[in-house]
Amino acid sequence: xxxxxxxxxxxxxxxxxxxxxxxxxxxxxxxxxxxxxxxxxxxxxxxxxxxxxxxxxxxxxxxxxxxxxxxxxxxxxxxxxxxxxxxxxxxxxxxxxxxxxxxxxxxxxxxxxxxxxxxxxxxxxxxxxxxxxxxxxxxxxxxxxxxxxxxxxxxxxxxxxxxxxxxxxxxxxxxxxxxxxxxxxxxxxxxxxxxxxxxxxxxxxxxxxxxxxxxxxxxxxxxxxxxxxxxxxxxxxxxxxxxxxxxxxxxxxxxxxxxxxxxxxxxxx
Numbered sequence: 001x002x003x004x005x006x007x008x009x010x011x012x013x014x015x016x017x018x019x020x021x022x023x024x025x026x027x028x029x030x031x032x033x034x035x036x037x038x039x040x041x042x043x044x045x046x047x048x049x050x051x052x053x054x055x056x057x058x059x060x061x062x063x064x065x066x067x068x069x070x071x072x073x074x075x076x077x078x079x080x081x082x083x084x085x086x087x088x089x090x091x092x093x094x095x096x097x098x099x100x101x102x103x104x105x106x107x108x109x110x111x112x113x114x115x116x117x118x119x120x121x122x123x124x125x126x127x128x129x130x131x132x133x134x135x136x137x138x139x140x141x142x143x144x145x146x147x148x149x150x151x152x153x154x155x156x157x158x159x160x161x162x163x164x165x166x167x168x169x170x171x172x173x174x175x176x177x178x179x180x181x182x183x184x185x186x187x188x189x190x191x192x193x194x195x196x197x198x199x200x201x202x203x204x205x206x207x208x209x210x211x212x213x214x215x216x217x218x219x220x221x222x223x224x225x226x227x228x229x230x231x232x233x234x235x236x237x238x239x240x241x242x243x244x245x246x247x248x249x250x251x252x253x254x255x256x257x258x259x260x261x262x263x264x265x266x267x268x269x
Contacts, residue, residue, distance in 0.1 A: 003259055005033045011255035015248045019239035023252060024157035026165060027260040028228025034158055038134055041235035042145060043155035044211030045081070045106045046218050047137050049163055052103060052184065054118045054126045055095070056177035066096040066180075070113060080143020081212075082107025103209060104187040108141035115140055130166050132159035145213055155211075160220040160233040168222060168229060182207060185221065193219035194232050196250025197257070197265040204263055211235075217245025219253075223262055230262040 012021060012035060022036035058064050074089045084093075084107050093101075098114055101107035115123070115137070123137045138151025146152040166172035167181050185207030191198075194208045208221025220233040232253050236245040254265040 001029075003027045003029070003031045003033070005259055008033065008252065008255040008259045009035075011251055015251045018244065019248070020237040021248065021252070022157040022233075022235040022237075024161040024231075024233045025256045025260070026161050026231040028230060028262060032161070033259075034161075037158040038156050040134060040154040040156055041218065041237055042211075042213060042216040043135065043137075043153040044213040044216050044218055045108075045111070045141070046155055046160060046209050046211035046220050046235075047135075047153045048102050048106065048111055049160065049167075049185075049209050049220060050127045050130065050132065050135075051111065051114055051118060051123050051137065052099060052181055053130065053163065053167070053172045054123045055099065055114055056173040056181060057126060058118060060174045060177055064095060064117070066094060066099075068095045069093070070095070070098060072109075076109055076113060078108040078112050078141055078143065080108040080141060081105065082109055082111075084109035099184055100187065103184040104189050106210060106212075108143055112140045127159075127163075130172060131162040132156075135159040143213070145215065155218070155235060157233040157235055160235075161231050164220055164222055164231045164233065168231070185209060188221070190219075192246045193217075193249040194221045194223070194234070194253045196246070197254040197267065198223065198263065199266050212242055212245075217242050217249065219249050223253075223257065225263045227262050228260075230256060230260045232256050 024034040024037045072091045077085045098110040101110040134156045170178045190210045206223045211218035217236040234249045239245045257263045257265045
């Protein structure tokens with residue numbers, strides 16, 4: 001049965017007027033709906049998804065293991081989100097620790113270590129292979145938008161729906177690596193965006209990677225129930241602040257849940 005997208009379109013017209021929204025939703029039957037789906041937005045930390053994929057591809061190739069240790073140095077610390085900025089030089093973390101910190105709490109120091117480990121060129125090549133022609137990793141995390149003379153990390157909703165689908169269907173890397181990536185995404189600690197109106201239920205699994213920087217509020221993820229899996233990618237630009245952006249993402253995700261029938265959302269704020 002075809003998905004009825006009219007409610008989602010109406011919600012976008014209602015909540016999306018204060019800024020610019022790019023969105024892609026893929027229903028359980030594979031039907032796709034997008035708005036500004038190929039428009040480039042600042043990726044912020046959503047770029048950590050394809051980075052994660054390339055790290056796991058390296059594991060699949062035998063180049064590294066999740067148990068590999070890394071000893072933190074003073075010069076490693078990066079501004080912005082995360083906890084490693086406040087950890088002591090000499091602390092030892094495993095590659096799994098770095099991946100967890102990168103995805104679950106969006107640690108910029110951990111992310112930059114992974115970028116150096118994987119290499120930007122390799123991450124961008126992987127993005128092309130994953131069906132992400134309009135997105136790019138151009139710089140490390142700095143906790144701010146790019147300034148003059150720097151490249152910017154760009155993303156589109158369609159591209160990021162593609163990478164999420166490739167992880168879900170087990171083709172982004174090996175099946176085991178994809179399962180581990182879903183586990184990491186499911187440890188997301190920010191439940192104020194795609195998961196904002198999800199009921200607390202053991203029958204529902206969700207995961208996502210948020211992205212936030214001045215003027216940008218993003219989330220890319222999935223929600224699975226007995227009715228199937230929906231993929232949602234939302235990029236918001238120029239809303240008054242992050243609180244508004246998070247509300248917009250939550251409201252649009254709730255409309256996507258209703259349209260696709262994956263879950264009956266809550267209506268509390």
